[in-house]
Structures are given as C-alpha cells and as structure tokens.
Amino acid sequence: MRVAFLIAFTVLFLSCKEKTVELPPLISTDHPAVLTQEFIYEIADAITPECHASTVEVSNGTVVASWFGGTEEKNKDVGIWVSRNTNGSWSTPIEVVNGVQDENTRHPCWNPVLFKPKGEPLYLYYKVGPSPQEWWGLYMTSNDDGKTWSEPIKLPDGILGPIKNQPIQLADGTILSPSSNETKSGEWTIHVEKSIDTAKTWTKTKPLNNPDTFGAIQPVVLNHGNGNLQLISRTKNEVVSQNWSEDGGVTWGEMTATSLPNPNSGVDGVTLKDGRHILIYNPTGKNWGDRVPLSLGVSKDGINWDRAIDLEPLRETTDKEGEEYSYPTVIQAEDGKVHLVYTWNRKTVKYLVIDPTKI
Template identity: 65%
Template structure:
C-alpha cells in the first residue's frame, strides 16, 4: 500500500527556555528523496487495537519490522509482533513473544529492538514487566531473516539490553547498546552496555547523567569514527541532551543540552556511510501539545542540526491532541537507502524509505 507523501523542510532556531514555542515556517522540499511510504499492515485489518515502539532491520534484502501490540500499552495482553517484506508486500503480522510466565502470570511486553551483529544471527531484544520501572530484558534470535525465532533468553541480572534504539558495532567488533533505567523513585538515567563477544555477554557502564539536572532515557548512539561517539537522549526537560566520548565509549563527558526541543518523546539517529548524521524526532515541547509533527534533521558535526523534512506534519483543521507520530527507528541498509518506522496514531506502524543523497 503506497501513499502520496508531501515533504516539507524546516529551519529551526529554538530557545530552550522559550515557553511560548511556536513551530518554524514550513519550506517545501523536493519529493524525490522519498522512495516508499507505506503502512506495514492495513489499518482496517490491524492485528491489535493499539501498537507502538517499532523497530526495523534489513537482512539479505528482506525488511523485518517489529513492535509491541495489544489492547493498550501496559495491558497484560501486549506482545511482540513482527512482519517481513521479502518482495513487494508485507507478510501478515504474527505475535512472536508474549509475557506469559511459567506460573501462568502474564505481564506486558515492551520496546522490541532488532539488531544484527556482523556475521551473526538477527537479534530481537525486548522487555517484559508490569512497567518500565520493574521490567527485565530478554532476547530471541533468528537465522532465517525473521521467519523463525529461538526461545527467549533472559539477559543477566542488571543488564536491560537496548531500551529503545539499536546498538552499534565499533570497528574493533565491540557492540555498544544504548540503555537507560526508570527507577521506582522516579529517577531517569542513561547508561551503555558493552559486549566484546558478539552479544553473548555484557558489561554495564556507570550512570551517565544526574537526574536532578537532566532526567534522560532512551539514548541513541552516533559514530564519528576515531573513537568519537555522541549519545542523544529523550528528556523531561523539553530538550534533547548530548554526551560525548572520545575513546569508543569507555568514558563519557558531562550531559549538556542541545538546541533541539523534545516533548518527552522517543528519538532515534543514525550515522550515514557518507559521515552525515540523521535524527528523527518530534520538534516540539511537552507543553505545546502531543507528539506531532515528526521530523528529520541532518548534521555533519552533531552540534548544528538542519531540519530537512517533515515526515508527518500537523494537518490544518485537526486537533493535535488526537494525533501522534512517534517513537521512530532509523537505519541505513547496505544499498544506502534509509529506512524509518514509527507509530502512526497508535493504530499502525508506518514505513518510509528515503534516498539520503537527495536530502
């Protein structure tokens, strides 16, 4: 199912303390950057009433998408769903994991994250638990591009796995997983988890932020080579924050504010093969309204960001409180195309493919 896309461009000059934040002027953009725009499944045939937190991978030209779905987020019937696109159309979504325990107790599932280490199986990390304050991490693996999956394996105590965004694999083979914790006391903190043996075992960094200064979760990792890494995070502070490392993530600097607004909603970024950085985010503040619009920004240095396309604009004559375009995942496939998936009004998962050379 292909849909007509209207692409627009923004240049945002934002004050982090401006409580009267207004959206910047819309500037049209050439539609030629968009290769495909589609829903992963027909909204009228949705497998569950609600869905959220999608993730995507491309394995041997097969596109694999996953998300959590059920009657409503946090409900016990929420499981992990998946669909594959091996040709021109998506397969019928199927549930591949749920939160049923050995004693029959059932908990909701949360935030699947697809990731394939080099020369390895396709991993799907996810969480189970009554809430993000009490969940635990698991993974399943596939050796046939998502057709079949292994039995769930619980991660070691203290290891949650990637919370929302995908790990990255460094030039030395180490895998860094962006993670975070929401404590029972209400504190939000981020950390990274490292594997030196292709995702078999993990170690955990110290907490990388002071929650009383910046309450941050769900980081995404950008890679500038030569050991230089950047963590961008969702916060409760109306802005996206950043932390830098100069030694492949062994140590990190202090968390600081960027110029990018954030309405306490998930973000994701990717480092392109040409060295540019892409970020998908909601360019608003929490007191402005809901998670709309959803936009794409580009940077060459991680400091100055240019907003170049609006994936989901705020439509005229609509109630922004009833719209939500959120929780994006963005990757670059081997052929150079950029794939983005995100929540579409909690009713469907939307998939967009872009040609980054035309951005």
C-alpha cells in the same frame, strides 16, 4: 483460566473494533528523497487495537519490522509482533512472543529492538514486566531473517539490553548498546552496555547523567569516527540531550542540552556512510506536549541540525490530544538506502525508504 482470559480478550478486542475512531488521512510526504511510504498493515486489517515502539532491520535483503501490540500499552495482552517484507509486500503480522510466565501470570511486553551484528543471526531484544520500572530484558535470535525465532533468553541481572534504539558495532567488533533505567521514585538515567564477544557477555557503564539535572532515557549512539561517539537522549527537560566520548565509549562526558526541542518523546538517529547524521524527532517542546509533527533532521557535526523534512506535518485539523507520530527507528542498509518506521496514531506502523543523497 486460559479460556476465561481468551474470552475476555476477545470481547474487549471486538468492543474496540466497533468503536468509530476519527483518524486523519495518510499524508504523502512530498520530498524527492522519500522513495517509499506505506503502512505495514492497514488499520482495517489490524489484529490488535493498538501498536507502538516499532523497530526495523534489513537482514540479507529482507526488511524485518517489529513492534509491541495489544489492547493498550501496559495491558497484559501486549506481545511482540513481526512482519517481513521479502518481495515488496508485508507479511501478515505474527505475534512471536508474549509475556506469559505461567498459567496464572502474564505481563506486558515492551520496546522490541532488532539488531544484526556482522556475521551473526538477527537479534530481537525486548522487555517484559508490569512497568518500565520493573521490567527485565530478553532476546531471541533468527537464522532465517525473522521467519522463525529461538526460545527467549533472559539477559543477565542488571543488563536490560537496548531500551529503544539499536546498538552499534564498532570496527573492532565491539557492540555498544544504548540503555536506560526508570525508577519507582521517578528518576531517569541513561547508560551504555558493552559486549566484546558479539553479544554473548555484557558489562555496563555507570549512569551518565544526574537525574536532578536531566531526566533522560532511550539514548541513541552516533559514531563520528576516530573514537568520537555521541549519545543523544529523550528527556523530561524540553530538550534533546547529549553526551560525548573521545575514546570509543570507554568514558563519557557530562550530559548537556542540544539545540533541539523534545516533548518527552523518543528519538532515533543513524550515522550515514557519508559521515552525516540523521535524527528523527518531534520538533516541539513541553508546552505543546504532543507528538506531531515528526521531522527528519540532518547534521554534519551532531551539533548544528537542519530540519530537512517534515515526515508528518502539522495539519490544520490536528487534534493535539489525539494525533501521534512517534517512537521512530531509522537505519541505513548496505545499499545506502535509509529505512524508517514509526508509530502512526498507535493504530498502525508507517514505513518509509529514503535516499539520503537527495537530502
């Protein structure tokens, strides 16, 4: 069975490699805040035909990136891949885990999320299952900054882990993990999973939106200080949505619309050390239905957003059916620099380093 699968995968992979794919050229973002912009691997060197849902973390000075890759999203050969940048260059991506259950069963992997709690190993959360309606959450840890990983550990029933975006850790050590559910009937709801013992045990909130009003998934947590938190979510409703908490995430208010459009595509954001907030998003609505351009927004209050940089601008030759710059992950490292990864046409992962003092 394994030999037959490997042969079939090899044939499919080679057939995909032989196809001529017309892709737009890499455009350098001409903005003084952008210090580095590069592909984690060149398309010509791709080990898998497709990749998506990248994540990034800085662990003891090492930049670690992860994503899912295989022939195509939802296919059984999709696994979780990792590359490390230790001295200015990226290592060859390595598949660190797959969805093999037994000799007869393999499921796709989904949406890795890297996260480094204070004083703890590097965590890699991910999902396995036939679909987002049926997947379950797992995690692995690394004590050597992503070079090697523990065996996978399944999260408790009912706990999915961070669905797309990183957890945040509050000053008292509490970890808040933004999560969501998708049902077979098409309902999308968000919730927050909470740990007070450094990710050893978890509780979770009830759903924080009415799916008949907002169909929302993949929230981001922004920390406004003094117990004020903001959840920002992807929706089916042409807008980015928000929930607010005034008690450190114990309770949450009703979901409302922000002023930002959303073409049903993932967003991510981070609260900077200077108190401002960054959001990476596609500034298009449902009528466009595409994931280009990809922009960086900045806000002082989480309400009024300025579109500061188009990381991937709308090109004159843009084929809305073919181009995609999406599913960003953005973090701020200890030195203040902002690190950002995102899907580049599902063919590779683009990596940027940004100086937020120049935004």
